[in-house]
Structure formats: C-alpha cells, structure tokens
Amino acid sequence: MNASCNLIKHLKENNFSCTETRKLLFHVIDEHIQHHFDADELFQLIVADDLPISRASMYRTLSIFETIGIIRKVQFTDRHAHYEYICHRNLHGHTICTKCKQVVSFHNQTIDKLIKELAEEQGLSYFSHTLEIIGMCRKCLSER
Amino acid sequence: MNASCNLIKHLKENNFSCTETRKLLFHVIDEHIQHHFDADELFQLIVADDLPISRASMYRTLSIFETIGIIRKVQFTDRHAHYEYICHRNLHGHTICTKCKQVVSFHNQTIDKLIKELAEEQGLSYFSHTLEIIGMCRKCLSER
DNA sequence: TTACTTGCAAAACGTTTGCAAGTGC
DNA sequence: GCACTTGCAAACGTTTTGCAAGTAA
Numbered sequence: 001m002n003a004s005c006n007l008i009k010h011l012k013e014n015n016f017s018c019t020e021t022r023k024l025l026f027h028v029i030d031e032h033i034q035h036h037f038d039a040d041e042l043f044q045l046i047v048a049d050d051l052p053i054s055r056a057s058m059y060r061t062l063s064i065f066e067t068i069g070i071i072r073k074v075q076f077t078d079r080h081a082h083y084e085y086i087c088h089r090n091l092h093g094h095t096i097c098t099k100c101k102q103v104v105s106f107h108n109q110t111i112d113k114l115i116k117e118l119a120e121e122q123g124l125s126y127f128s129h130t131l132e133i134i135g136m137c138r139k140c141l142s143e144r
Numbered sequence: 145m146n147a148s149c150n151l152i153k154h155l156k157e158n159n160f161s162c163t164e165t166r167k168l169l170f171h172v173i174d175e176h177i178q179h180h181f182d183a184d185e186l187f188q189l190i191v192a193d194d195l196p197i198s199r200a201s202m203y204r205t206l207s208i209f210e211t212i213g214i215i216r217k218v219q220f221t222d223r224h225a226h227y228e229y230i231c232h233r234n235l236h237g238h239t240i241c242t243k244c245k246q247v248v249s250f251h252n253q254t255i256d257k258l259i260k261e262l263a264e265e266q267g268l269s270y271f272s273h274t275l276e277i278i279g280m281c282r283k284c285l286s287e288r
Numbered sequence: 289t290t291a292c293t294t295g296c297a298a299a300a301c302g303t304t305t306g307c308a309a310g311t312g313c
Numbered sequence: 314g315c316a317c318t319t320g321c322a323a324a325c326g327t328t329t330t331g332c333a334a335g336t337a338a
Contacts, residue, residue, distance in 0.1 A: 079302085125279045133272075162313095163311075184302085299330070
C-alpha cells in the first residue's frame, strides 16, 4: 500500500466510517491503478477479483474518495468520468498539439512550486493540479 | 463580435456549411460568455433570447465548434460538460474545492508568463492553457 | 443503540441518434 | 438538386437514489 495515502486517517478526519467496502475498493485502486481509470474499468477489476461491491457502492465510494482527496476526476474526450489516483502525487503537465493531438507530459518544479503557493494565496489547501498547454508542435508548425 | 474569431472562416476551412443556427449560437456565445459555460446555461440563453435552436442542434453545434477550435471542453467536478470560449483568450486558472465543488477563477501573470516560456521550451508554439488547482477551500476546511 | 452503509432495481441525468422535413450552396 | 442540417422524440450509457436490510462504533 502506498505509504503516503492513509485511507483510515483520511476517512476519520472527514467523519466517514471505515467500512469493508471502502477498504476493499481502496486496495483495488492502490494495487492496480498506475495513472488514471474510469468507473467501468474499476468495476471490471471488482468483478475479476470477485469482490462484494455493487456498482452503486462503487460510485458512492468513489465520491467519498474524491471528497477526501484520494482520487480526483480528470477530463478526457469521452463522456464518462475518469479518475486519477492522487496519492501517487505524480505532478505533471501536458502539452497538447492542436493539429496532431499529440500529448506530451512534462515536469517542472518551478511551476509546481508556484502553483502550490498560488493555491494557498487563493485560500485553498492544495491537493493537486493539472496544467494543460495548448499549442502547435514544431512538426505541425513546419508542415503548415 | 470578437475580431479574433471569424466563425465563417473557421467553418469554411473545415468544410462545414454556414447555417443560421451556427451563426446564432456563435453570437450567443460571443455576446454572453465571459469564461466558461455548460450546455444548460447556454440553452437557457437560447430560451431567454427566444432563438429557434433545439437542444439537439445546440449539442451538435457545440461539437462542431469544438472541432474547429472555437470552444473547448474543460472538466470541473460535476457530471456534465463545461466549455470554454477560446476566442477570448482569457487566460485564467481555476481553483476547485473537492468538497463543495466551488470553482473560482483567478489570473496570475507570473504563472501565465512561466507557462508560455515553458511551452516554447517544450517546442510548442503557445496558443492557450488551462490550469486547475484542486484542494479544499477555507470554508470546507473549517467545517470538517 | 443509533446513525451510517449497503445492494437492488428503478429513476434521473446529460447527451446522442434515427427519421422525416427543411435548408444551404 | 443533392448533400447537409434541423427538430422531435425516443434511446443511450453513466450515475444517482429510495428503500429495506445489514453493519460500524
């Protein structure tokens, strides 16, 4: 289990009780999820592991995990929600080319630090962020 | 109308015809939208202005506007899509509270500048960006 | 003991689609 | 004239909810 992410502590701090369902679901996420996932992928894992968790409970639990900051929603291009397991704290941004749609990840500590400072300035207790930069990559630029 | 955003040109370049519905909808967005909006807000504007545009057409048109780069989807924490009117080039970030879901916009020139520099460093000809900071707001933090 | 949590099935939600009529070029 | 676009209503897939039974503290 990811040491930085103490489920029980997070639940207690937010007055949620620590149930079997929540522990099981957290375990599935912590064990299988690298970056992001959607609800149905997660439910397939639940089915594969034959866990006693219904779709309804999964959704209710995801909502709680989001509230206590264990996961967060991210937007891709399809209709349903995707989630990111925050505990990995994999801070990174993306550049996206408007033409070829290529997505490139990057890390930049200066910006990460500034963003954290800005969060506090705005009165927000920082959990995570996403940064997406839209533009045109060199290749597409030269092909115009 | 925003001079930087020529609807007819955008449509033609992408082989979409220039219909009354598309012109009307663009006008509504260009006139009323400051930052971001969701489909229902937009439909309320359509109803208020008594425009002959159905929900179905609005969704179909939004999808086209997204394709031709007039708007883009942004993710907040709720289920439905939010859009951002790109033409305003209104660079700003959002803070989002994990608990109460409140979204607050902010401007920060230092970060905007850094992000532009970073884009060039990454080989991207900068067009725009989105920055979303996730955390818990003071109010929710104090209510825990 | 008492409030919270669960599974089930049904409902709700935002969005998409098939179709026939209408419009742009 | 012909392909594209529209409104309508029905369908879609995801997520939420009411309820009765079960569980945590």
